[in-house]
Amino acid sequence: MSVENKSVSRSRELKVYIETYGCQMNLADTEVVLSIMNKSGYSPARTLDEADVVLLNTCSVREHAEEKIHQRLHTIRKELSTRPDLVVGVLGCMAERLRTNLVERHKVDVVVGPDEYRKLPQLVDGAFSGTQGIGVRLSRTETYDDIVPFRADGVSAWISVMRGCDKFCTFCIVPFTRGRERSRSLDSILREVEGLVNRGFREVTLLGQNVNSYRDGTNDFADLLSAVADVDSTLRVRFTTSHPRDLSDKLIDAIAGKDNLCKYIHLPVQSGSNRILKAMNRTYTRERYLDLVKRIRERIPEVALSTDIITGFPTETVQNHQDTVSMMEQVCYDGAYMFKYSPREGTPAHKLGDDVPDDVKTERLNEIITLQQKISFDLNQNLIGRIVEVMVDGRSKKSDQQLSGRTDANKTVVFPVGPIKPGDIVKVKISRASAATLFGEGSVASN
Numbered sequence: 001m002s003v004e005n006k007s008v009s010r011s012r013e014l015k016v017y018i019e020t021y022g023c024q025m026n027l028a029d030t031e032v033v034l035s036i037m038n039k040s041g042y043s044p045a046r047t048l049d050e051a052d053v054v055l056l057n058t059c060s061v062r063e064h065a066e067e068k069i070h071q072r073l074h075t076i077r078k079e080l081s082t083r084p085d086l087v088v089g090v091l092g093c094m095a096e097r098l099r100t101n102l103v104e105r106h107k108v109d110v111v112v113g114p115d116e117y118r119k120l121p122q123l124v125d126g127a128f129s130g131t132q133g134i135g136v137r138l139s140r141t142e143t144y145d146d147i148v149p150f151r152a153d154g155v156s157a158w159i160s161v162m163r164g165c166d167k168f169c170t171f172c173i174v175p176f177t178r179g180r181e182r183s184r185s186l187d188s189i190l191r192e193v194e195g196l197v198n199r200g201f202r203e204v205t206l207l208g209q210n211v212n213s214y215r216d217g218t219n220d221f222a223d224l225l226s227a228v229a230d231v232d233s234t235l236r237v238r239f240t241t242s243h244p245r246d247l248s249d250k251l252i253d254a255i256a257g258k259d260n261l262c263k264y265i266h267l268p269v270q271s272g273s274n275r276i277l278k279a280m281n282r283t284y285t286r287e288r289y290l291d292l293v294k295r296i297r298e299r300i301p302e303v304a305l306s307t308d309i310i311t312g313f314p315t316e317t318v319q320n321h322q323d324t325v326s327m328m329e330q331v332c333y334d335g336a337y338m339f340k341y342s343p344r345e346g347t348p349a350h351k352l353g354d355d356v357p358d359d360v361k362t363e364r365l366n367e368i369i370t371l372q373q374k375i376s377f378d379l380n381q382n383l384i385g386r387i388v389e390v391m392v393d394g395r396s397k398k399s400d401q402q403l404s405g406r407t408d409a410n411k412t413v414v415f416p417v418g419p420i421k422p423g424d425i426v427k428v429k430i431s432r433a434s435a436a437t438l439f440g441e442g443s444v445a446s447n
Helices: 024-039 063-079 093-097 099-106 117-128 186-198 221-231 249-257 274-280 286-299 318-331 348-352 358-381
Strands: 014-020 042-044 053-058 087-092 110-112 133-135 156-160 203-207 236-240 264-266 304-311 335-340 387-395 402-407 412-416 425-433 437-445
Touching: 014 024, 024 042, 024 053, 024 087, 024 117, 024 156, 024 203, 053 063, 053 093, 063 087, 063 093, 063 099, 087 093, 087 099, 087 117, 093 099, 099 110, 110 117, 117 133, 156 186, 186 203, 186 221, 203 221, 221 236, 221 249, 249 286, 274 286, 274 318, 274 348, 286 318, 304 318, 304 358, 318 358, 335 358, 358 425, 387 412, 387 437, 412 425
Parallel strands: 014 042, 014 053, 053 087, 087 110, 110 133, 156 203, 203 236, 264 304, 304 335, 412 437
Antiparallel strands: 387 402, 387 425, 402 412, 425 437
16 A cells, blocks of 8 residues: 655654553563664654654553544544655554554555554555555564663563463453463573663563463473573562462562562452453452462561552442452452443454443542542551661652652552662651552662
8 A cells, every 4th residue: 555755865864753542561672662663773763753653552451442543543644734855653452453444534644553564664664665554463482582771771671571461351352452371481480680780770670461370391480580680680670560370479489588579469349349350351359369469478578569440341230340349348458440341342342342331431430539539548657667678660740859769569659768779779768658659758779
């Protein structure tokens, strides 16, 4: 398919600007894309205005996320109507799902799915010559194992350890946009971690749609997590996201046994109702989930747990909703990501119909948000007067006189500025707390 020929001088280095939407996996993918483009002569642009290529790395998890991209593409085309030479592309899950719609509705030049980023430089070059570039084939083998992500220096880094998902939860579009599970080699991940440590990074988060399914030969995710922790005993190591079905006792023991494996587990429950869990194809029951929580807390007493909850799933009754409320009250999560059900065309749940009225969804969502805020507030009050270790991220967003960082349990702490820098571990005495933030009186370097 041909598009308008774009005349750009090749006598200078071309620049690419990427806007990233959605999950941490997309953030990690953007760094992979920047690396691939940089090797082909495209340097990162600081702003959209200085870019020759603008790419939107997209998310399809919810309808609102997709509509945001449609609006953004319209704005870009409108703002840059005087730039006919600009190449505009869409990457990621939305590219995989809506390639025809994107080409016809927005006249984008390049559409590339999560498994075809190696083709991106070639497709962008073609777009400058007037050829529409589309690459959306899913792969059973692509992990970008050999690509060193393009990262600016910093404190924390995301590391993708596997791609895709085999769980096929009925509400989820991920298996259809990111394909089946495949894992990177353990050795390649350890090399990446070693490189980050040598550059001064102080924290890494291992990423996967379901990291618990990681497998490289005889090595499972517990083996990988322990090996990463052993690279540097001062490096904080986190991971996300876990599926409750696959979180093993071996993994729990690994977290309990290593001081630098953060005592924080994100454990999506989605619903507290067995009927709804079955309809979602979550492959566990309420009772099995609660037993897992019990085993985690027995082995890791100081653990912080967070979760994902979907309200208003098709056929959800008042009692099903109350089952979720009681689950939250029983577990007492430190935090939760809570959403109204959003039907995704192509998923099994879409065929069930969206039969819970939106105003009912909103009412139920507001109820669980209010409940979670109370639980988080009460848990944080228990930390007042305690001294916690905090890794400094940088200045607080609200005041230059305050620093911000996170505890091992992933709680945000704000405290006065001192002679410390991002990446330092400091001890902070908590003086007050809200549902979302801990506030400290001062800080001293931690040995």
